[in-house]
Amino acid sequence: MLDKSPAPPAPNDLAAFWMPFTANRAFKAAPRLIAGAKGMHYFSTDGRKIIDGAAGMWCCNAGHGRAEIASAIGKQAEALDFAPPFQFGIPQAFELANRIAALAPNGLDHVFFCNSGSEAADTALKVALAYHQINGQGSRIRLIGRERGYHGVGFGGTSVGGIVSNRKMFGTLLTGVDHLQSTYDREKQAFSKGEPDYGAHFADELERLVSLHGANTIAAVIVEPMAGSTGVLPAPKGYLKRLREITERHGILLIFDEVITGFGRLGYAFAAERYGVLPDMITFAKGITNGAAPMGGVLVRDTIHDAFMSGPPNAVELFHGYTYSAHPLACAAGLATLDIYRDEKLFERARALEPTFADAVMSLRSEPNVVDIRTVGITAGIDLAPNGNGPGDRGFAALRSGFHDHDVMMRIAGDTLALTPPLIASDDQIGEIIDKVARVIRAVA
Numbered sequence: 165m166l167d168k169s170p171a172p173p174a175p176n177d178l179a180a181f182w183m184p185f186t187a188n189r190a191f192k193a194a195p196r197l198i199a200g201a202k203g204m205h206y207f208s209t210d211g212r213k214i215i216d217g218a219a220g221m222w223c224c225n226a227g228h229g230r231a232e233i234a235s236a237i238g239k240q241a242e243a244l245d246f247a248p249p250f251q252f253g254i255p256q257a258f259e260l261a262n263r264i265a266a267l268a269p270n271g272l273d274h275v276f277f278c279n280s281g282s283e284a285a286d287t288a289l290k291v292a293l294a295y296h297q298i299n300g301q302g303s304r305i306r307l308i309g310r311e312r313g314y315h316g317v318g319f320g321g322t323s324v325g326g327i328v329s330n331r332k333m334f335g336t337l338l339t340g341v342d343h344l345q346s347t348y349d350r351e352k353q354a355f356s357k358g359e360p361d362y363g364a365h366f367a368d369e370l371e372r373l374v375s376l377h378g379a380n381t382i383a384a385v386i387v388e389p390m391a392g393s394t395g396v397l398p399a400p401k402g403y404l405k406r407l408r409e410i411t412e413r414h415g416i417l418l419i420f421d422e423v424i425t426g427f428g429r430l431g432y433a434f435a436a437e438r439y440g441v442l443p444d445m446i447t448f449a450k451g452i453t454n455g456a457a458p459m460g461g462v463l464v465r466d467t468i469h470d471a472f473m474s475g476p477p478n479a480v481e482l483f484h485g486y487t488y489s490a491h492p493l494a495c496a497a498g499l500a501t502l503d504i505y506r507d508e509k510l511f512e513r514a515r516a517l518e519p520t521f522a523d524a525v526m527s528l529r530s531e532p533n534v535v536d537i538r539t540v541g542i543t544a545g546i547d548l549a550p551n552g553n554g555p556g557d558r559g560f561a562a563l564r565s566g567f568h569d570h571d572v573m574m575r576i577a578g579d580t581l582a583l584t585p586p587l588i589a590s591d592d593q594i595g596e597i598i599d600k601v602a603r604v605i606r607a608v609a
């Protein structure tokens with residue numbers, strides 16, 4: 165029998181919640197607790213106003229506490245809390261899919277909804293495998309990702325992902341997976357603004373994998389147009405185009421994971437538009453609801469979608485989906501969010517702000533231990549040299565110092581500080597973030 169304490173938990177007892185991707189013991193010893201948010205700021209439970217240099221987690225592109233989104237969610241909850249998404253539908257799901265498809269490059273006309281970036285990655289990989297099956301090419305079962313790629317934490321996304329700490333404890337993962345090399349070469353690319361000049365040739369590695377495995381065994385390649393979670397690694401100039409040429413030549417599907425880059429982060433609805441490259445699928449999440457409700461999805465080329473629409477009309481075409489696919493509250497949040505992006509021209513705003521943002525971040529170059537800075541869109545990675553306690557310790561110290569002592573929130577990836585503020589940031593607010601980050605970098609020197 166379970167021996168449970170009869171006493172109810174204390175209101176601020178932090179023990180029960182096993183926090184995701186968190187140093188739990190360090191957090192619980194000195195918590196970073198958030199009570200509210202508005203515009204460019206978070207409010208901590210001890211009453212401090214903390215400027216958001218991270219758009220939450222690359223989510224809140226329109227800033228926090230948007231009344232339009234909150235009201236849309238509230239109204240939707242009263243009108244319709246839930247409807248089964250299998251064999252039934254809600255009008256808002258169709259409307260939202262149409263709106264997203266209209267923002268995407270021509271040809272990406274269909275949307276499969278799920279609840280997160282991880283589910284979106286796994287969905288796209290499954291669609292790729294299934295597509296080849298129904299297209300008479302069932303030998304195409306290999307999936308190719310990239311070192312330093314992040315595609316969430318499902319078994320599919322983890323397998324094609326290229327972060328050793330995310331992989332090494334979880335066995336063999338999916339078999340038949342291979343990886344391209346990362347596009348980052350500090351020696352040749354350090355302190356690049358925007359896409360580095362060097363590195364288009366990293367795409368040619370795919371030809372090597374094709375020679376090794378045979379094109380007829382490869383289903384899909386999945387990459388982020390800008391690798392975010394491993395420290396902001398923009399695609400080198402020409403790299404994505406070359407990847408598209410090679411995949412097309414060999415009948416391999418190309419998936420862009422735009423969970424971060426979707427919805428304005430790089431100044432366009434999707435990075436595919438910025439780079440003039442048409443992938444076969446685009447995954448998205450985060451910015452679709454401005455972070456206000458969990459939602460993800462996959463944009464799919466019409467040719468792929470249509471291939472599934474060929475069997476008996478009463479038969480399910482794809483045996484895949486989630487109880488909360490196109491959840492009414494998420495659809496309402498998504499529609500309200502897209503209205504804001506459109507009405508406030510936030511994608512265009514991000515594009516216009518990019519040079520100012522890049523110059524501001526590059527001003528940190530002379531701060532102690534800064535060994536590289538990369539910027540693209542409204543996103544930057546600042547690499548700090550590791551301290552004597554090993555990789556990641558200085559980065560974590562910076563995260564804590566930022567929150568507790570300098571009232572700035574940022575993301576970290578090891579010893580890289582990632583800045584990715586909401587797209588509503590003013591020049592002054594960008595200046596404030598940079599000023600605070602400079603003080604943090606000095607504090608952890």
Ligand SMILES: Cc1ncc(COP(=O)(O)O)c(C=O)c1O
Nearest residue numbers: 280281282314315316421423424
């Ligand atoms: C490119 C990319 N793909 C997938 C994911 C996973 O998204 P989620 O945490 O919503 O599952 C992330 C999350 O940061 C991401 O950056």
